[in-house]
Amino acid sequence: MTNAISMVGLTKHYGAVHALTDLNLDVPSGTVFGFLGPNGAGKTTALKVLAGLARATAGTATINGVPVSAAGEHRRQLGYLAQDPRFYGWMTGRETLRYVARFRGTDGSTERSIATLLERVGIADAADRRTSTYSGGMRQRLGIAQALVGRPAVILLDEPVSALDPIGRKDVLDLMRELKGETTVFYSTHILDDVQRVSDHVAILDHGRLVKAAPTHVLLGSFTRNTLRVVLGGAGEATESGLRQLPGVVSVAVIAREGPTTTYDVATREGGSGDAQRSITGFAVDAGLTLISNSEETLDLETVFLRLIDQKEAAA
């Protein structure tokens, strides 16, 4: 798989503030890539450097193979949505997209494409109104539409859903999901649930440094591998030791007891989850227990994110 974006040793200092430090990151083509981090982590700085709005102190970056430079050639390859998008108030939404289309050389069938984009982002009704009359949410939608004009190879979105209401947020996330495979979407956010819903790759940034980058399922799996979440009804004191003696089980920890229901985290040996699950099912039947759940543990991205940040801080 080729890389749509490649960052090598990307560093950006504002005086004594180290906004980005030695960022090495590849974004595979056709993916929806979530760029996560707490406020001030350097996400917006990285996106601005990629867009050519800020100059890297050191390091290089390419967009679809074209080096990022102040001259702006690489911007033929990308669409960009700023965190707080601003447009010419005297232009209508349609004219704004027309303006961007001219830059990207899509004059041929522009009007049809523009009408489609306005529909897709849900502002077709306001297309011929001046953008000075648009609300924050409408500007955000127009910002997404203008980033998509000409369907550039890479779309950079800085907090694309932060100003949207729940319906708008869902629409935009659906749109991002639709774009998967069509183009590469590289977006920053601190809404972890959104990343989990639409991103197939994730990078986590903290204090300007890359903490982790991986496919989303791999990242989530790396924290839950070889662990089963077992919920039993009618379990007693002896159940824990009984589970521990089963084939493939390494350790057992009680997570919660609620009335007759007890929840266990069962650690298994490498590659032994299947065997352990079968033996636990047999154990429950033999012991006359009600097996409510016996599945691999799943963590949400928020938990993984917090664990990674904690690990980094502990290491520091």
Added chain:
Amino acid sequence: MIATFIALTSSLAADGSAGSTPHVVPERSSGSRPRGGGLFLGFRTVLRKELTEWVRGPKAIIVAGISVAGAVFMTLIPFIAEATHEAEQAGILSKDPTANVLLGWTGQTVALITVVATMALLSSERDRGTLGWSLTNPVSPTSIIAAKFVAAILVLAVAGVMLPMAVSIGLATVVYGSLPNLAIVGTFGVLFLALPSFYIALTIGLGTVVKTTAGVAGVAFAVMFVPQVIGGLVPIVNQISPTSIGAWAMATAKGEAASILTPIGWLVAMVAIVMGSKLVFDRQEI
């Protein structure tokens, strides 16, 4: 020039010819790229936008209104003086139509109008955030400032020089009974464009360095008046100052003696401003 204006600005406002067709994937841009690249990447698109902004906003009309009103007044001064029996007896006011068409152009009116009309070209875009947005498109920083310069000089040439001069010529012909010398007036009109060109370059150049509109205006007004003050004491300053290019244009058009130092000073200043602006703006972070 007016035809270029209309052609460039009309297409931005062109109505969509096709209706909406949901779920059609927009075409990828790599198929047909905009013409031009490198240093002037995206220039035509920004120029079209700039001209449209001038035409749609009130500034071009205000420039034309003030310039025409000023030209009418200056052309009619001898006529008004005669009608009010002021100054006529002193015989100081000529009724030569050419002299009266050119009468008002040696002052600082055009310079003032130019500075006021262009002092916010960069700073307002920076404040509104649209400069940063424009620069996320395939456009070079040079194209942005070059397009702003070209659009402004086109508008100032039409609304601030050509239109009032045409009105003045018509009025002088009617009031003073003969057509002005069009060779002199035309030569002056062309050479005089150097003056608004200098002030436009100056305000745009200052806009790359000074972040506020008030700051741009303050420095531009200082450039306008300080050489005059110093020139009163040291005459050569007047000769080499680019702000004297209007007086030089007048003298040249009339075939009078004019210092060669003035156009040289103007050229040096223009090159310095253009190169300086480019160097600063290319390196600027938005």
